[in-house]
Amino acid sequence: AQxxxxxxxxxxxxxxxxxxxxxVYETRDTTYYLxxxxxxxxxxxxxxxxxNSFDEQNEISGRYSWNFQKSTSSFNFTITASQVVDSAVxxxxxxxxxxxxxxxxxxxxxxxxxx
Amino acid sequence: xxxxxxxxxxxxxxxxxxxxxxxxxxxxxxxxxxxxxxPGQGLQxxxxxxxxxxxxxxxxxGRFSGRQFSNSRSEMNVSTLELGDSALYLxxxxxxxxxxxxxxxxxxxxxxTVL
Numbered sequence: 001a002q003x004x005x006x007x008x009x010x011x012x013x014x015x016x017x018x019x020x021x022x023x024v025y026e027t028r029d030t031t032y033y034l035x036x037x038x039x040x041x042x043x044x045x046x047x048x049x050x051x052n053s054f055d056e057q058n059e060i061s062g063r064y065s066w067n068f069q070k071s072t073s074s075f076n077f078t079i080t081a082s083q084v085v086d087s088a089v090x091x092x093x094x095x096x097x098x099x100x101x102x103x104x105x106x107x108x109x110x111x112x113x114x115x
Numbered sequence: 116x117x118x119x120x121x122x123x124x125x126x127x128x129x130x131x132x133x134x135x136x137x138x139x140x141x142x143x144x145x146x147x148x149x150x151x152x153x154p155g156q157g158l159q160x161x162x163x164x165x166x167x168x169x170x171x172x173x174x175x176x177g178r179f180s181g182r183q184f185s186n187s188r189s190e191m192n193v194s195t196l197e198l199g200d201s202a203l204y205l206x207x208x209x210x211x212x213x214x215x216x217x218x219x220x221x222x223x224x225x226x227x228t229v230l
Binding site for chain 1: 118146148150157158159160163170171173203205207209216217218219220221222223224226
């Protein structure tokens, strides 16, 4: 069965600290996609990144970086030099090969960055 | 470019009533998906519509239904409301791909409270 686990429910950091959000997934498919979305207080989920199961290259985008490891079924997300504006709920999600838009979301990690 | 628009943003209903929520996707996006977000269950996929046809459905009772119009706008309906239907209902649109590679653009949601 497919499943996404975000073990960290809440994380609190002080501005400029680095923070890593963990995501572990389960799937039997060999073709799948992993996503990270951010949900600020306004409620609208905002897309951050998508990776497919055949591309284990890690990625860096500004202060954000992602570490995808199939061997451990993990897709972790790191924010470098966190800012107050990064405060939000972050969701990891899984989509299997032909699942279309039926994403399986983790329960989310609430990140609070204080100044 | 206008985002995904959901109406109403907030509504209060009583048990046994029914409710209709509306979603206007991004122009050019032909796929519309609906998700339910609750504190207990998190984000759960309800259904997806493409070209006025339901293409995928999550594990929800038949009280939850939807439709899509020729202009890609979508509505979802919940009949015989129960207290447990209180949730944030999120609509998302995407260009289209039957694979799981879709990047979803979410609306701000409709927050339903059932009393």
